Amino acid sequence: MRRRLSDVSGPARLAPSGEGLGQDELALAARNHGLPLEAMRYDVTPPGLHYVLTHYDIPHVPDDASWRLTVSGRVQRVLSLSPARLRAYPAVTTRVTMECAGNGRALLSPRPVSQPWLVEAVGTADWTGVPLRLLLDEAGIESGAVDVVFTGVDHGVERGVEQDYQRGLPLDVATGDDPEVLVAYAMNGAPLPPQHGSPLRLVVPGWYGMAQVKWLRDITVVDTPFTGFQQSVAYRIRQVPEEEGEPVTRIAPRALLIPPGFPDFMSRTRVVAPGPVLLEGRAWSGRAPVTSVEVSTDGGLTWHRARLEPDHGHRWAWRRWSSMWSAVPGVHVLSTRAHDEAGNTQPLVQPWNLGGFASNLVQRVPVICADPTDTA
Amino acid sequence: MRRRLSDVSGPARLAPSGEGLGQDELALAARNHGLPLEAMRYDVTPPGLHYVLTHYDIPHVPDDASWRLTVSGRVQRVLSLSPARLRAYPAVTTRVTMECAGNGRALLSPRPVSQPWLVEAVGTADWTGVPLRLLLDEAGIESGAVDVVFTGVDHGVERGVEQDYQRGLPLDVATGDDPEVLVAYAMNGAPLPPQHGSPLRLVVPGWYGMAQVKWLRDITVVDTPFTGFQQSVAYRIRQVPEEEGEPVTRIAPRALLIPPGFPDFMSRTRVVAPGPVLLEGRAWSGRAPVTSVEVSTDGGLTWHRARLEPDHGHRWAWRRWSSMWSAVPGVHVLSTRAHDEAGNTQPLVQPWNLGGFASNLVQRVPVICADPTDTA
Numbered sequence: 064m065r066r067r068l069s070d071v072s073g074p075a076r077l078a079p080s081g082e083g084l085g086q087d088e089l090a091l092a093a094r095n096h097g098l099p100l101e102a103m104r105y106d107v108t109p110p111g112l113h114y115v116l117t118h119y120d121i122p123h124v125p126d127d128a129s130w131r132l133t134v135s136g137r138v139q140r141v142l143s144l145s146p147a148r149l150r151a152y153p154a155v156t157t158r159v160t161m162e163c164a165g166n167g168r169a170l171l172s173p174r175p176v177s178q179p180w181l182v183e184a185v186g187t188a189d190w191t192g193v194p195l196r197l198l199l200d201e202a203g204i205e206s207g208a209v210d211v212v213f214t215g216v217d218h219g220v221e222r223g224v225e226q227d228y229q230r231g232l233p234l235d236v237a238t239g240d241d242p243e244v245l246v247a248y249a250m251n252g253a254p255l256p257p258q259h260g261s262p263l264r265l266v267v268p269g270w271y272g273m274a275q276v277k278w279l280r281d282i283t284v285v286d287t288p289f290t291g292f293q294q295s296v297a298y299r300i301r302q303v304p305e306e307e308g309e310p311v312t313r314i315a316p317r318a319l320l321i322p323p324g325f326p327d328f329m330s331r332t333r334v335v336a337p338g339p340v341l342l343e344g345r346a347w348s349g350r351a352p353v354t355s356v357e358v359s360t361d362g363g364l365t366w367h368r369a370r371l372e373p374d375h376g377h378r379w380a381w382r383r384w385s386s387m388w389s390a391v392p393g394v395h396v397l398s399t400r401a402h403d404e405a406g407n408t409q410p411l412v413q414p415w416n417l418g419g420f421a422s423n424l425v426q427r428v429p430v431i432c433a434d435p436t437d438t439a
Numbered sequence: 440m441r442r443r444l445s446d447v448s449g450p451a452r453l454a455p456s457g458e459g460l461g462q463d464e465l466a467l468a469a470r471n472h473g474l475p476l477e478a479m480r481y482d483v484t485p486p487g488l489h490y491v492l493t494h495y496d497i498p499h500v501p502d503d504a505s506w507r508l509t510v511s512g513r514v515q516r517v518l519s520l521s522p523a524r525l526r527a528y529p530a531v532t533t534r535v536t537m538e539c540a541g542n543g544r545a546l547l548s549p550r551p552v553s554q555p556w557l558v559e560a561v562g563t564a565d566w567t568g569v570p571l572r573l574l575l576d577e578a579g580i581e582s583g584a585v586d587v588v589f590t591g592v593d594h595g596v597e598r599g600v601e602q603d604y605q606r607g608l609p610l611d612v613a614t615g616d617d618p619e620v621l622v623a624y625a626m627n628g629a630p631l632p633p634q635h636g637s638p639l640r641l642v643v644p645g646w647y648g649m650a651q652v653k654w655l656r657d658i659t660v661v662d663t664p665f666t667g668f669q670q671s672v673a674y675r676i677r678q679v680p681e682e683e684g685e686p687v688t689r690i691a692p693r694a695l696l697i698p699p700g701f702p703d704f705m706s707r708t709r710v711v712a713p714g715p716v717l718l719e720g721r722a723w724s725g726r727a728p729v730t731s732v733e734v735s736t737d738g739g740l741t742w743h744r745a746r747l748e749p750d751h752g753h754r755w756a757w758r759r760w761s762s763m764w765s766a767v768p769g770v771h772v773l774s775t776r777a778h779d780e781a782g783n784t785q786p787l788v789q790p791w792n793l794g795g796f797a798s799n800l801v802q803r804v805p806v807i808c809a810d811p812t813d814t815a
Contacts, residue, residue: 071703071710083459086557089468089545090707093559096472102633111487112497119702120477121488167485169465177705181462183469221704256487257478326495327447328597329553331466334447353504431447437774 069223071350075304075417077173079350083167085167088179097183103321103345106187106380107158107251114188114272116163116178117220118228122278127254127258127262132246136284139203146248146262147417152193155245157268158380160187160347163313164271167413167422175419180428182319185347187380188259190266192247197284203330204234207286211237213265213276214283224292230276231289232267242268242379246279268379269313269349271421273298301417314349315423316409318356318384318401322428333430345381346371351405356384362396363411363425369399390432397428445599451680451793453549460545464555473559477720479697482563482756483534483627489562490648490707491634492539492554494604495595503630503638512588512660515579522624522638530570531621533644534756535786536563536723540647540674540687543789543798547591551795558802562719563756566642568623572614574658580610583662587613589641589652590659595706600668606652607665608643618644618755619631622655644755644770645689645725649674675791690725691799692785694760694777695733698804709806716764720775721757722747727781732760738772739787739801745775766808 078085084092095116102112124130127146134142163184170182199211215228229355237244245266248255255261260277267274273293299308321344324335347357352374357366369386384399402410413424460468471492478488502508503522510518539560544551546558555659575587591604604668608784613620622640624631633638636653643650649669675684700711722732728750745762760775776785789800 068710068807068809070809071706071708073705078459083454083461084465086545087705087707089460089555090557091705092465092468093473093555093557096491097469099470099497101499101633104499107634111489111491111634112668113487115472115487117475118704120698121466121475123477169462179465181466181469196615218701219704220701220710225701225710252470257477258487316616322496325594325596325601328494328595329449329463329467330447331463332447334444334601379465431444433444433446435697 068225069222072223076176078173078176082174084179088176091178095178097180098186100183100319101321103319107189108186110251110256113188113259114161114184115257116162116184117217118221121257122216124257124261124278130262132263132282134198134202134281134282137205137208137286138284139205140201141201142198149246149263150247152197154191155194155243155268156189156191157243157245158187158189158377159266159268160185160379160381161272161275162314162317164273164420167424168419169421170321170424171413171415171419175258175417177419183301188250189252190245190247191249192245192253192266195244195246195265196240198246199238200285204284208234208284209287210234210285210289212283212285212289212291213279214281215276215278216280217278221292222296226292228276229291230274230291230293231291232274268375271311271314273311274389297418298420300420301420304417307438311420314347315350315421316346316350316353316401316403316407317423318344318346318399318409319426320344320397320399320428324430333428335390335430335432337390337432337434339391340390341385342388343383343385344398346384346401347381348401348403348407350407351403352378353382353401354404355402357400359398360388360395362427363398380415392432392434395430395432397430398425400425444596444601448596448599450598454552456548460555461552462482464552465471467554471554473556474562476559476695477697479695483565484562486627486632490537490539490560490562491646493591493593493634494562494597497633498592500633500637500654506638508639508655508658510574510578511656513581513584513662514660515581516558516577518578525569525622525624525639528573530567530783531570531619532565532567533619533621533642534563534565534753535642535644536561536755536757537648537651538690538693540649540796541750543800544795546800547789547791547795547798550600551793553795564626565623566621566623566626567628568621568642571620571622571641572616574622575660577765580614580660584610584660585663586610586661586665588659588661588665589655590657591652591654592656593654596669598672602668604652604669606650606669607667608650612643647687647690649687653687663778673794674796675794676796680793683797687796691797692721692722692724692726692729692777692779693799694720694722694785695802696720696773696775696804709804711766711806711808713768713808713810716766717761718773719759719761722760722777723757724777724779724783727779728754729758729777730780731778733776734762735774736764736771738803739774768808768810771806771808773806774801776801780810
């Protein structure tokens, strides 16, 4: 009996409203993981709490020393760089809030069947590496170049297509300095952990996670627009499969609350005592600097401006916000939303797309304010 | 409108066969995470890949220096120990494979609605700390003591009961040296990460995760059997809610494969080329040393003995096993099972219990062996 790769992959599927998650979605949710929202307390997410999404397997890289990153294609000089060689370049460290393009997918209806994130696919790290534009400059880009293609060693099948994970960036983004793209070899001052791309990865501040190619092996300058699977099939905003769609690029604004009080184990519903409650959280946008954050304690009917901390020089990182709330006994829904300098904000009803990308629906945190004398 | 804590918690629920996962289960799966199975390659699980299960929130501990662990109750001298003071005791480091008692729950039918693990709630770490028996000896246990109760600072509600996480150990286990229970302050040579119990946690080698109390604040020696929620309500093997049930204690034997070849993104089905394929994985048992591991490449119809590595002095850690397989084109289901010295092994049909505890069903890894010339 002969088998083809298309036998292992089903077509893209939408789960109708009311259909619970399947074991395929659970297998992804159990492997990958989000940020426990209380970990937004930390400016820089501690190791192991940053969200992780691996398309295929975490590659086995037994020996960093033999790793070579090549820069080739439409260049004057092909480069072949070891991690040690890259560490000898002047180092740049950038604090970046990274978010999965599929964050919020599991809240959509119908639900695109894929990695089922609610709101937690985010994290912030200090990434250290070499500016990509220095490497491209050293290689010498030839005329006619339009895109730069990044290839990782993670290998798998997606909708019947066998592939190494590959993404492209337009040449002006790859060679730009706002954001400055990094070939990173360190996270929070330590070598990259296996699940974050050891030994080398791309970091594109302000862009969704799909651009941040891990286990980076090849950088190829090309003179035709890159049309690989992850560029032209996946990571497009579409209503129907037939349309070309818009590419997923920079992160839409989002604010999240650290859920206050304490949780119920199963429902995650929060319990607070009556009286003043500090509401705090983080806000970010990859499209433009965050200008304000609002908070609602009545499910989005009314909004109050929160106190927004300055970015402390970290343009590409989330910013802390806070607001005092006077809780009274009853059931409440807490929400927050961010606004950015380009006029983007967050919807109360999420526009839908086929892949479940770039959602930034206002978060809803159910809270019960319980009279402490009545806990039976 | 007055609200009671019981309003936030539903009763325990079973999801009937065919009911997909709910958003409550997903919220837990997105916060907590398992070990990506390819990370079984490492003897010691790298930071961030070890499974994590947090009942409530990861507590905020801004300052280790003010943390005090008390040892009190039926003792002659109450102890109050800072993490720095504990680090001054002779240190013991033990390599321990830890597994969540709920591992495998999501494979049961009907499915107990709780944290929905498939097979991946496991990890191995080197834990460093002070033997609990030394602390109890220093405190001086009074006559009549029967249990030792461990209290963490993580706080929440479960089935209407507000609680700090608490578990007890029988006195003979707490003071025993096989396994030697640790009050641990380091994981893999570094201070405990927040999600693994910083600054102090209990480590009970060979026992399921519920015994490994994180964010440990109090050790209390008691003269009546401990009947707290996590001891008498949760973590019991029961068929019906009314029965007392058996306590969940030591880890049942389990072997897992590192899924070979490469995966399909959504189905996680594996693809291998025809020819020799190295099958490898890990095996462990908290009940007795593993004596043998078998492998099946036909879904459990026939079994072959795998090569089992010695424990290299790490009695409480998983052991590597391997076996060569000659793959031929077609669809295969790979399985493995462990046997331990006490005669325990793994079932092909999982006995069911109400909480979904202590499952150790034989793993099934679907693999397609594809002819490389026929990949369309």
